[in-house]
Amino acid sequence: MYPPYPPDLNPAQKEYLLSNLKDWSIAHGLAVRPAPSYVSPEQDPAGALATTAPVTTFPSLFPRVCFEQARSVARAYNELYSAIAGDEGWLRGIVEELVEIDDFMAGLWKVHLAVKEEGYAQSLALGLFRSDYMVHVDQSNASKPSVKQxxxxxxxxxxxxxxxxxxxxHQHLLAIDAYPDELSSLINTSSLPGSSSVPSLAKGMAKAHEAYGPSADxxxxxxxxLVQDPERNVFDQRHLEYALNNNHGVRTFRILFDRVLQETKLDKNRKLIYTPPHTPSKQYEVTVVYFRAGYTPSDYKDQSHWDARLQIERSAAIKCPTALTQLAGTKKVQQVLATPHSPHLARFLPDQQQAAAVLETFAPIYPLDKSEAGNEARKLAIDPASATRYVLKPQREGGGNNIYRKAIPGFLKDLPESHWPAYILMEMIEPPAQSNTIFRNGELQSGGVICELGIYGACVWNTGANGKRDILENFEAGYLLRTKGDQSEEGGVAAGFGAVDSPCLVDV
Known part of the structure; x- marks a missing residue:
């Protein structure tokens, strides 16, 4: 579907491109802390070093029509998932199927129930979402690609x-002629869209902060x-902090998930009060807690971490996300929405045009329970011939959790059948072939690649006492393109599988 790309560079061209790529990246914070396999802790005992984030040397080709399709449904997806998070009764039906076989989901549900029994101290919620897509080419109509979630x-x-x-x-490399002239018809200012993700995501947090209002005390x-320790992807987070501080005048602090109970407390009105350890004489009322930790079972090492999550959930701070919003993002919810002929989408998106546009982005997904659809999916999953068209996904965020293709039958054989419903079976999306070069840990890796486009969305909503939801803010918040070698099944950049990228939009 794509023209031959990228071109081979001669030694002088390669040296010029890489020299500028490395310097621009570090100068502009396109960086991560180095992996221990690249720089050992003995070489960097103070943790002071940074290295260029895994990045593509060229922007990857991406159909313009697919890019616009993904962007066009961002606000509808914000609407959809804020509605799901606000429908506790519907979510209960999903979660209660899984709490007996998934301890992590059970823990989140227990946190929610404890706060529900006490009564919510905060009716506002913030969602900073990302919907991830791949280009899909239907072999029966190869001239019209689309995106599938x-x-x-x-x-x-x-x-x-x-x-x-x-x-x-990539815009800088274009401007300084680091790309050969022969690419001018492909790579130009009109084909390289900028991403507004930093100002837009910061704006979402600022809007929630503003909705919370000033401290009454x-x-x-x-x-x-709220962050993990250690955190290699710290600069990604810092860009959002700096934008909040510099552009919106919002004070931010980083707090380790391990330190929540030591550094925060609830006052008599359940306001969350933070005492910075470096200035213990000062106290701050927390308006928003932005979770960059707490999304994986490994973050909850003992009961103290669940106690910390409960303390935050009980508080009057606006959560990004609430426990219910986090549960709304599980793969089981995605499966229930996307199973062919599912009636659930219309429940949350009554606007038929919106619902139809979202439905167009769904790939076929099936349960592995004992329903009619689940029994059919089980046959597909345990048959080595048909399993090669599918991926098995658990209810987890982050890279490295999925089971792919021919590995599925053996995995299920070793898994107690009672635990099968904790997974969903998704038809593999088959993107068009293309190539690129990734710069990672000081080395170039060239070959076939697969691209995954993420569209960010920001949403602030208020759930009233009668359960009625009022959306205060709802907007698209920029994009992310991640690219991985086509021999890698997983796509997580921080997990060591992918690279950050940007699209070169093409008309196909």
Whole structure:
């Protein structure tokens, strides 16, 4: 579907491109902390070093019609998932099927139930979402590609900070003639869209901060970034912090998930009060807690972490996300919406035009329970011939969790059948072939690649006492393109599978 791309570079061209790529990246924070396999802890005991984030040397080709399709449904997806998060009764039916076989989902549901029994201290919620897509080419109509959704992320939707930077990198390389003249018809200012992810995601947090309002008790206010330790992807998060501080005048602090109980407390009105350890004489009222930790079972090492999550959920701070919003992002919800002939989409998107546009982005997904659809999916999953067309997904965020193609039958054989419903079976999306070069850990890796487009969305909503939802803010918040070698099944950049990229839009 694509023309031959990218071209081979002679040694002088390659040296010029790489020299500028490395310097621009570090100068503009397109960076990560180095992996221990690249720079050992003994070489960097202070943790002071940074390296260029895994990045493509050329922007990857991407159909313009697919890019616009993905962007066009961003607000509808915000509407959809805020509605799901606000429908506790519907979510209960999904979650209660899984709590007996998925301890992590059970833990999140337990947190929600504890707060529900006590009564919510905050009716506002913030969603910083990312809907991930791949280009799909239907062999019966290869001239009309479309996007199909890989997954929808409702917590810790990362790389918004770096995606703005990588689009800037590729625009810079174009401006300084680092790309050969023969590419001018492909790579030009009109084919390289900038990503507004940094200002847009920061705007979403600022709008939630504003909706919370000033402290009634005279405290200074702040937004807390809840983070993991160690965090290699720190600069991605820092770009959002700096934008909040510099462009919106919102004070931010980073707090380790391990330290929530030591550094925060609830007052008599359940306001979340933060005491910075470096200035213990000062206290701040927390308006928003932005989770960049707490999305994976490994973050909850003992009961203290569940106690920390409960403390935040009980508080009057606006959560990004709430426990219910996090549960809304599970693969099981995606499967229930996308199973062929599912009636659930219309429940949350009554606008038929919106619902039809979202439906167009669904890939076929099936349960592995004992329903009629589940029994059919089980046959497909355990048959080595048909399993090669599918991916098996658990209810987890982050890279490295999925089971692919021919590995599925053996995996299910070793898994107790009672645990099968914790997974969903999704038809593989088959993107068109293309090539690129990835710069990772100081080395170039060239070959076939697969691209995954993420569209960010920001949404602030209020759920009233009668359950009625009022959306205060709803907007698209930029994009992310991740690219991986076509021999890799997984796509996580931080997990070591992919690279950050930007699209070169083409008409196909």
């Amino acid at each position: 890989v997954e929808f992320n409702t917590i810790a939707s990362s790389f918004g900070g770096l995606s703005s930077q990588v689009s800037g990198l 005279g405290f200074s206010t702040c937004v807390l970034f």
